[in-house]
Amino acid sequence: MPKPANRLSSLPPYPFALLNQRIRELNAQGHDVISLDIGSPDLPPPDAVIEALYQSACNPDHHGYAGYRGTSEFRAAIADYYRKRFGVEVDPNSQVLPLLGSKEGIVNLSLAYLDRGDVALVPDIGYPSYSMGVYLAGGDVHWVPLREPDYLPDLAGVPTDVLQRARLIWVNYPNNPTGATADLSFYQRLVDFCREHDILLASDNPYEEVTYDGYRAGSALQAKGALDVAVEFMSFSKTYNMAGWRLGAAVGNADAIKNLLQVKSNVDSGHFHAVYDAGITAIETTDHAWIEARNAVYRSRRDTVLAALPEIGLKAQTPKASLYVWGRVEDDDWDGAQYAEQSLVNAHVSFAPGMIYGPGGGQYVRISLCLKEDRLKQALERLKVWYAKR
Ligand SMILES: *Cc1c(COP(=O)(O)O)cnc(C)c1O
Numbered sequence: 001m002p003k004p005a006n007r008l009s010s011l012p013p014y015p016f017a018l019l020n021q022r023i024r025e026l027n028a029q030g031h032d033v034i035s036l037d038i039g040s041p042d043l044p045p046p047d048a049v050i051e052a053l054y055q056s057a058c059n060p061d062h063h064g065y066a067g068y069r070g071t072s073e074f075r076a077a078i079a080d081y082y083r084k085r086f087g088v089e090v091d092p093n094s095q096v097l098p099l100l101g102s103k104e105g106i107v108n109l110s111l112a113y114l115d116r117g118d119v120a121l122v123p124d125i126g127y128p129s130y131s132m133g134v135y136l137a138g139g140d141v142h143w144v145p146l147r148e149p150d151y152l153p154d155l156a157g158v159p160t161d162v163l164q165r166a167r168l169i170w171v172n173y174p175n176n177p178t179g180a181t182a183d184l185s186f187y188q189r190l191v192d193f194c195r196e197h198d199i200l201l202a203s204d205n206p207y208e209e210v211t212y213d214g215y216r217a218g219s220a221l222q223a224k225g226a227l228d229v230a231v232e233f234m235s236f237s238k239t240y241n242m243a244g245w246r247l248g249a250a251v252g253n254a255d256a257i258k259n260l261l262q263v264k265s266n267v268d269s270g271h272f273h274a275v276y277d278a279g280i281t282a283i284e285t286t287d288h289a290w291i292e293a294r295n296a297v298y299r300s301r302r303d304t305v306l307a308a309l310p311e312i313g314l315k316a317q318t319p320k321a322s323l324y325v326w327g328r329v330e331d332d333d334w335d336g337a338q339y340a341e342q343s344l345v346n347a348h349v350s351f352a353p354g355m356i357y358g359p360g361g362g363q364y365v366r367i368s369l370c371l372k373e374d375r376l377k378q379a380l381e382r383l384k385v386w387y388a389k390r
Contacts, residue, residue, distance in 0.1 A: 097261055107132065184222055312387045
């Protein structure tokens with residue numbers, strides 16, 4: 001066998017793939033590991049979505065390639081959604097591009113915009129795919145720290161020489177893993193910054209409908225001038241509990257959409273027609289009551305976790321959004337990775353260690369709210385027993 005390409009050495013295995021392997025081994029040894037690590041929604045999508053998938057799949061004409069840019073009906077539904085939900089007008093043909101999940105678009109955007117030596121500004125504490133895409137493209141990551149209490153990037157702190165090489169900046173609010181949110185004034189400053197420095201703003205926004213306590217999330221595209229410099233990634237995974245369906249879209253600047261399509265159309269051939277049709281049903285027929293009822297389930301789990309934190313050595317802000325509680329490890333003898341390792345081995349409860357999300361996450365662990373409340377309570381009880389006698 002030939003040796004693999006050098007680029008693999010700059011591309012570590014996806015962190016969760018390694019953790020899953022560990023958990024499988026422990027389960028194989030007869031342990032019952034409870035996973036608080038991965039953010040895969042455990043509840044189903046609305047019934048109408050599944051019915052729409054079936055109905056569309058019954059159409060004999062729906063089994064060929066559905067087009068590199070998806071169906072025009074799907075693009076129109078996304079454009080309608082942005083108008084109704086955010087008051088943002090986009091052209092469905094030039095400013096909307098369906099994706100095989102937003103993760104695909106996140107990585108391909110780096111391939112479209114970064115040459116060797118180009119810089120991407122990546123939040124240190126953030127979703128791992130931003131930096132992985134940059135490494136795959138051969139670009140350089142410049143970490144922009146996100147820190148307590150607001151977890152917003154300090155744009156003025158980016159050095160001038162870095163700015164000159166920067167092509168791309170990633171932001172994600174509501175934020176995974178911290179649960180932090182951003183308002184329109186933040187997006188406006190960001191859009192102005194990107195216009196001034198000729199940087200493409202990439203806003204990853206999968207949690208816009210996973211919010212609590214009356215909070216309503218916005219879109220980066222609501223800022224004035226955003227369509228000149230910004231592209232936003234929307235996803236069906238968290239909004240409609242459709243993570244396994246791999247459906248999302250890029251929305252925004254027409255050049256960014258065109259360049260992303262140029263990469264994408266050479267890599268994949270779009271989705272199954274029935275998945276687009278089911279997506280249209282999700283976006284057009286899901287009412288706010290369904291979203292609210294689903295979020296009430298997550299919120300109850302969130303509060304269960306928050307109440308237990310003092311007894312398991314963690315401290316957290318109350319997240320207004322996202323599927324996670326971001327816990328700071330209070331014991332100075334442990335960092336997040338050690339805490340996660342100890343709890344996995346001794347309590348058989350797995351956390352995502354905060355360092356997965358960048359160097360600034362070292363002292364934290366991420367707790368996912370994607371499991372049934374009785375199982376969550378069982379995990380917390382085990383952790384309390386373990387932590388008290390550690
Ligand atoms: C879950 C998640 C995604 C991935 O979404 P897909 O559409 O399922 O690929 C993207 N970004 C963040 C921050 C996420 O947490």
